[in-house]
Amino acid sequence: MTPRGARAGEDAEDLDVEEVLALVRNSNGDHLPDPAARSQGGEPGSARTSPQPAPRHRATPWPEARALAERAGRNAARAARRDPIRAPLDTALGLTLAAPLDALTDLPSFDTSAMDGWAVCGPAPWHVRDEGVLAGHAGPAPLTDGEAVRIATGARIPPDASAVLRSEHGRTDDKGRLHATRDVIPGQDIRPRGQECRTGDQLLAVGTLVTPAVLGLAAAAGYDAVTAVPRARVEVLVLGDELLTQGLPHDGLIRDALGPMLPPWLRALGAEVTAVRRVRDDADAVHQAITGSDADVILTTGGTAAGPLDHVHPTLRRIGAELLVDGVQVRPGHPMLLARTTRTQHLVGLPGNPLAAVSGLLTLAEPLLRILAARPAPEPYTMPLRDAVHGHPHDTRLVPVVLRGDEAVPLHYNGPAMLRGIAAADALAVVPPGGARPGQEAELLDLPWASAGIGVCFT
Numbered sequence: 001m002t003p004r005g006a007r008a009g010e011d012a013e014d015l016d017v018e019e020v021l022a023l024v025r026n027s028n029g030d031h032l033p034d035p036a037a038r039s040q041g042g043e044p045g046s047a048r049t050s051p052q053p054a055p056r057h058r059a060t061p062w063p064e065a066r067a068l069a070e071r072a073g074r075n076a077a078r079a080a081r082r083d084p085i086r087a088p089l090d091t092a093l094g095l096t097l098a099a100p101l102d103a104l105t106d107l108p109s110f111d112t113s114a115m116d117g118w119a120v121c122g123p124a125p126w127h128v129r130d131e132g133v134l135a136g137h138a139g140p141a142p143l144t145d146g147e148a149v150r151i152a153t154g155a156r157i158p159p160d161a162s163a164v165l166r167s168e169h170g171r172t173d174d175k176g177r178l179h180a181t182r183d184v185i186p187g188q189d190i191r192p193r194g195q196e197c198r199t200g201d202q203l204l205a206v207g208t209l210v211t212p213a214v215l216g217l218a219a220a221a222g223y224d225a226v227t228a229v230p231r232a233r234v235e236v237l238v239l240g241d242e243l244l245t246q247g248l249p250h251d252g253l254i255r256d257a258l259g260p261m262l263p264p265w266l267r268a269l270g271a272e273v274t275a276v277r278r279v280r281d282d283a284d285a286v287h288q289a290i291t292g293s294d295a296d297v298i299l300t301t302g303g304t305a306a307g308p309l310d311h312v313h314p315t316l317r318r319i320g321a322e323l324l325v326d327g328v329q330v331r332p333g334h335p336m337l338l339a340r341t342t343r344t345q346h347l348v349g350l351p352g353n354p355l356a357a358v359s360g361l362l363t364l365a366e367p368l369l370r371i372l373a374a375r376p377a378p379e380p381y382t383m384p385l386r387d388a389v390h391g392h393p394h395d396t397r398l399v400p401v402v403l404r405g406d407e408a409v410p411l412h413y414n415g416p417a418m419l420r421g422i423a424a425a426d427a428l429a430v431v432p433p434g435g436a437r438p439g440q441e442a443e444l445l446d447l448p449w450a451s452a453g454i455g456v457c458f459t
């Protein structure tokens with residue numbers, strides 16, 4: 001198994017992230033979206049003024065589709081030049097720092113007791129002051145030689161104290177004088193001011209992902225808000241007249257599985273979900289929903305194939321969108337697509353079959369949103385498959401697996417319309433055309449809840 005984690009060093013992916021961060025930092029305030037591009041029929045292009053049917057592309061190989069989605073993200077970031085935001089700490093989880101986190105204070109900001117006990121001055125025995133020092137109290141009076149004062153963990157050390165004696169290492173004699181039961185080393189159990197950092201020290205670099213620990217450090221260092229890359233704004237359009245939002249399936253109607261699944265998943269990928277709209281299987285309704293959106297990324301579900309009610313392709317042609325990916329050599333999910341609808345806006349079309357939609361999410365939406373969020377690419381990693389996996393003759397397969405010890409165990413119920421496998425999975429195995437033997441190493445795509453924990457990543 002190769003290691004997981006963010007890539008280090010100067011590879012192409014890091015440069016992508018740096019490039020996006022540089023764009024955010026140098027932003028000129030030219031905000032998204034660019035409605036003029038839509039109304040003038042200008043960008044992405046001239047195609048808007050002459051809505052000719054776009055030539056159908058051949059399905060794109062799976063790795064290339066992901067690379068194209070990354071490139072789309074870079075182009076969108078370059079075109080939009082989004083300003084960094086000031087994100088209050090309680091909203092910043094999952095963002096990427098757009099400015100270094102420099103300490104606004106020394107840490108600790110005063111000499112601090114590391115233990116409950118006594119601050120002492122000079123050698124034992126000590127006369128103990130009547131009043132102790134607690135955490136949060138203002139500066140205590142200086143100690144004189146032979147004096148001690150009760151002190152709590154986190155309290156300010158009185159000037160001229162030579163050490164802290166832990167409560168379990170002191171005893172009081174019958175005259176009320178304090179003695180040490182072991183040697184006292186000068187400075188012991190005192191955390192000196194600035195031990196962790198001095199004001200102005202860089203604690204974290206630009207590009208750092210804001211984790212719960214980063215939030216804690218930022219607060220400790222004096223921040224109420226951090227400067228971060230703004231979240232990409234994503235609107236989800238769920239197409240399909242057959243979809244119910246509650247109750248049991250009946251009379252040929254089925255429950256919408258994607259409306260509940262996609263928003264938290266998109267948030268885990270660093271996006272802000274501005275709306276989830278249900279759209280009728282009607283050409284004008286789809287057209288109106290797409291052209292009326294000012295999101296950075298529109299995510300549609302369903303309607304990507306060539307049936308009579310599949311309105312995504314015709315709508316993209318009608319608005320002169322540029323199809324960047326039109327079908328991918330991957331199963332499930334091969335009708336997925338990626339289009340540029342305006343200079344700064346993209347549309348990811350996910351197939352309606354639910355596992356096919358997951359495949360589209362990880363193939364096209366994840367790289368696009370990762371670049372817009374200026375997050376580093378996850379380090380690719382592999383594990384041996386415990387069992388053989390049947391392959392497609394020409395296409396890559398994405399197969400839900402659970403990780404058991406050193407092996408990835410392929411799960412059943414991995415058909416395009418099924419979520420039973422993925423709901424139990426830790427990852428998706430990338431199975432090359434032709435399939436995989438037992439023991440064969442397969443690349444794994446982590447699922448956000450498996451790698452980061454549900455409370456951490458679903459902000």
Ligand SMILES: Nc1nc2c(c(=O)[nH]1)N[C@H]1C(S)=C(S)[C@@H](COP(=O)(O)OP(=O)(O)OC[C@H]3O[C@@H](n4cnc5c(N)ncnc54)[C@H](O)[C@@H]3O)O[C@H]1N2
Pocket residue numbers: 238239240242243254255256257258259301302303304305306307310332333334335350351352353354356416
């Ligand atoms: N003649 C062809 N037909 C189909 C092809 C093809 O290549 N040629 N591809 C098949 C594949 S593969 C897929 S995947 C689907 C993609 O279809 P669409 O993206 O057009 O999706 P729909 O037709 O709208 O729906 C497909 C399927 O999924 C169900 N669905 C849709 N939305 C949801 C939702 N939100 N929650 C749960 N289930 C949903 C829908 O009811 C259909 O059963 O096309 C094949 N056909």
Ligand code: MOO
Pocket residue numbers: 330331332333334335351353356416417
């Ligand atoms: O590939 Mo479809 O996406 O089989 O369900």
